[in-house]
Amino acid sequence: xxxxxxxxxxxxxxxxxxxxxxxxxxxxxxxxxxxxxxxxxxxxxxxxxxxxxxxxxxxxxxxxxxxxxxxxxxxxxxxxxxxxxxxxxxxxxxxxxxxxxxxxxxxxxxxxxxxxx
Amino acid sequence: xxxxxxxxxxxxxxxxxxxxxxxxxxxxxxxxxxxxxxxxxxxxxxxxxxxxxxxxxxxxxxxxxxxxxxxxxxxxxxxxxxxxxxxxxxxxxxxxxxxxxxxxxxxxxxxxxxxxx
Numbered sequence: 001x002x003x004x005x006x007x008x009x010x011x012x013x014x015x016x017x018x019x020x021x022x023x024x025x026x027x028x029x030x031x032x033x034x035x036x037x038x039x040x041x042x043x044x045x046x047x048x049x050x051x052x053x054x055x056x057x058x059x060x061x062x063x064x065x066x067x068x069x070x071x072x073x074x075x076x077x078x079x080x081x082x083x084x085x086x087x088x089x090x091x092x093x094x095x096x097x098x099x100x101x102x103x104x105x106x107x108x109x110x111x112x113x114x115x116x117x
Numbered sequence: 118x119x120x121x122x123x124x125x126x127x128x129x130x131x132x133x134x135x136x137x138x139x140x141x142x143x144x145x146x147x148x149x150x151x152x153x154x155x156x157x158x159x160x161x162x163x164x165x166x167x168x169x170x171x172x173x174x175x176x177x178x179x180x181x182x183x184x185x186x187x188x189x190x191x192x193x194x195x196x197x198x199x200x201x202x203x204x205x206x207x208x209x210x211x212x213x214x215x216x217x218x219x220x221x222x223x224x225x226x227x228x229x230x231x232x233x234x
Binding site for chain 1: 121123126152154160161162164167208210219220221222223224225226227
């Protein structure tokens with residue numbers, strides 16, 4: 001089954017304790033992206049990746065890191081989480097993310113609900 | 118800059134009523150795409166429709182229909198004969214090439230639809 005998976009689905013942690021949220025897709029998609037969803041703000045992009053070893057900042061990258069060493073995986077790293085990073089996080093992927101091509105639909109993972117105390 | 122406005126924060130309707138969710142967008146691009154996603158209470162994001170800027174034909178899928186009007190920069194979503202299962206948060210999103218050439222998604226803040234039995 002074609003899908004985007006995220007782990008963990010729920011996480012409670014404390015301020016300053018490094019954590020990683022994994023994202024994996026099995027559709028051979030080139031483009032992957034991370035979003036956070038907060039009440040009243042919709043979804044905002046954190047980082048995205050056009051392909052392996054190519055990543056770039058979205059609208060709210062502060063406090064986050066990403067890497068894209070393999071095509072299927074795009075982990076989100078919080079080196080020193082703070083309470084303002086409490087949010088619902090979504091990973092998404094699409095076949096391509098390049099302009100000039102037919103815009104492919106982004107498919108989303110199930111979400112990771114993070115609480116930072 | 119890309120911007121999507123969903124002015125209706127919350128809407129409640131009685132089952133079998135029709136309801137229209139508004140979406141207004143801003144972009145300087147001539148080529149762009151518009152999307153609607155549904156987020157049911159379970160939290161996942163479900164893709165509903167994609168529209169490119171050159172195709173202004175309205176689309177109907179069962180009880181769902183979409184009205185794209187470039188003249189008013191709107192992409193409204195109508196649910197006919199609403200059902201309780203339509204209760205969800207609905208997001209409108211816009212994508213178009215940014216300065217890096219990536220087609221990133223910009224979301225509105227969402228409209229929470231409650232269908233009362």
